[in-house]
Amino acid sequence: MSETDALELRLTRRIHADLTLDVELGIDRECGVIFGTSGAGKTTLLRLIAGLERPDRGRIQLGDTVLYDHEAGVDLRLRERRIGMIFQDDLLFPHLDVAANIQFGLKGEPRLRAKARMEEVAAFCGVRHLLERRPATLSGGERQRVGLARALAPRPRLLLCDEPVSALDLTSRHTLIERLRTIQQAEPIPILYVTHSPAEAIALGSRLFLLAKGQIIDRGPPLDVLAASGRAGLGRLEGVRNIFRTRVESHAEGGGETRLQLIDGPILVVPFYDRPPGTCLAVEIRGDEILLAKGPIEGLSARNVIGGTVDRIVAHGSEAEVIVHTGAIAWIVSVVASAVSALALAPGSDVHLIVKARSCLILDDELSSGSTD
Missing domain, CATH: 3.40.50.300 (P-loop containing nucleotide triphosphate hydrolases)
Known part of the structure; x- marks a missing residue:
């Protein structure tokens, strides 16, 4: 210390x-x-x-x-x-x-x-x-x-x-x-x-x-x-959330979706959010709203498929949290314990995080620019 x-x-x-x-x-x-x-x-x-x-x-x-x-x-x-x-x-x-x-x-x-x-x-x-x-x-x-x-x-x-x-x-x-x-x-x-x-x-x-x-x-x-x-x-850990700092990178032509650059992390596609490029925001994603997959990923409607590496797994009863690193960012993914063995997850495993755009909650830009509450 x-x-x-x-x-x-x-x-x-x-x-x-x-x-x-x-x-x-x-x-x-x-x-x-x-x-x-x-x-x-x-x-x-x-x-x-x-x-x-x-x-x-x-x-x-x-x-x-x-x-x-x-x-x-x-x-x-x-x-x-x-x-x-x-x-x-x-x-x-x-x-x-x-x-x-x-x-x-x-x-x-x-x-x-x-x-x-x-x-x-x-x-x-x-x-x-x-x-x-x-x-x-x-x-x-x-x-x-x-x-x-x-x-x-x-x-x-x-x-x-x-x-x-x-x-x-x-x-x-x-x-x-x-x-x-x-x-x-x-x-x-x-x-x-x-x-x-x-x-x-x-x-x-x-x-x-x-x-x-x-x-x-x-x-x-x-x-x-x-x-x-x-x-x-404590049994199941309800409401485990990921909160990341981001900035608006761009919007799709005609609206519909917004691309956010996670600070020290990947791009995240979210529903259209009317803020100019460069605006700092925070985004929240519940741990149980993220899916994990191994191998090639094709034909999904989810807008975000992000490659990462398993850091560790914390199991408790029939539930587990999987900590996945993408660059400098650590994601907490909540899964049932049986998924860990089904996917043969272990520290060092390469995985994909699958995140629906609508699972991303934007916390308004008061987080960094000081607008109203």
């Missing part, structure tokens, strides 16, 4: 008579997902890290800074920890416009520097066009993106996210998740993200910590942990 950016903790906190939180974990500049059912202790864990509550014992360290150490008597105050937080409720100040909300954490900064930083994070979070508006005029997705910008403005060393998309509609959920992925590339800091959604965990996380009854009972790549038999009552 990086000496300057890693979060490492071990802590214990009695929540009530039937639940004691007893956790040890570490993450570097990545997104770690805390996954578990309601009542497992997920939110309490974030509050303990942030300094909103105090552990009974333990130690929390961020880089070379000790945030809390029971034995040494160290307990930094919230504002000294340099931690950003976003919650289910955005907690924006209703009497301030978006620009002032974002700049709230920049008090003491020179005016021009604060304004420049505010505009920078507003662009990252897709809210630059909203700067003069008040929170009451914003949609739920817009408010959460403003909350994210406000959390990032003071350049925190750690970002804590407590189910920030749970109250949003599907498109707004994907928008915020995509923003978090973009931000982590631009300003790589550790992110600890709480959710009970397998789709969110797989889309966003690099590592997952499965929390049950106050203890981490498994950890590892999200798909592997979630697919493990008997874990947290």
Whole structure:
């Protein structure tokens, strides 16, 4: 782990008579997902890290800074920890416009520097066009993106996210998740993200910590942990989604279809989408909407037949997820377990991904240009 950016903790906190939180974990500049059912202790864990509550014992360290150490008597105050937080409720100040909300954490900064930083994070979070508006005029997705910008403005060393998309509609959920992925590339800091959604965990996380009854009972790549038999009552992984960044390459003459260039990946044909070439978009494809095939492919109505190589297979009961690489892109394909043996799939197998154009859901260009929610 990086000496300057890693979060490492071990802590214990009695929540009530039937639940004691007893956790040890570490993450570097990545997104770690805390996954578990309601009542497992997920939110309490974030509050303990942030300094909103105090552990009974333990130690929390961020880089070379000790945030809390029971034995040494160290307990930094919230504002000294340099931690950003976003919650289910955005907690924006209703009497301030978006620009002032974002700049709230920049008090003491020179005016021009604060304004420049505010505009920078507003662009990252897709809210630059909203700067003069008040929170009451914003949609739920817009408010959460403003909350994210406000959390990032003071350049925190750690970002804590407590189910920030749970109250949003599907498109707004994907928008915020995509923003978090973009931000982590631009300003790589550790992110600890709480959710009970397998789709969110797989889309966003690099590592997952499965929390049950106050203890981490498994950890590892999200798909592997979630697919493990008997874990947290999980059977079939519903709604596994692929979300890719793209740009419009061209449209067919007379309309009908649009060609998207996946960033670091292949061309994808989708139903006509009225945006000019060069427009950045995101596209979502459910894992169970993709077919796998081996050998020559002829005579299909599906508009996308994409060659790739199997990276690994994660089986769980009668289901399996096959991870296929096409260039730098990894696709998650959901299949029945019997298809793995029928197609003789194994790491290194050459396969074709078959994707119908209508199976591709476009997430609007607010994902990169900051249009309305």
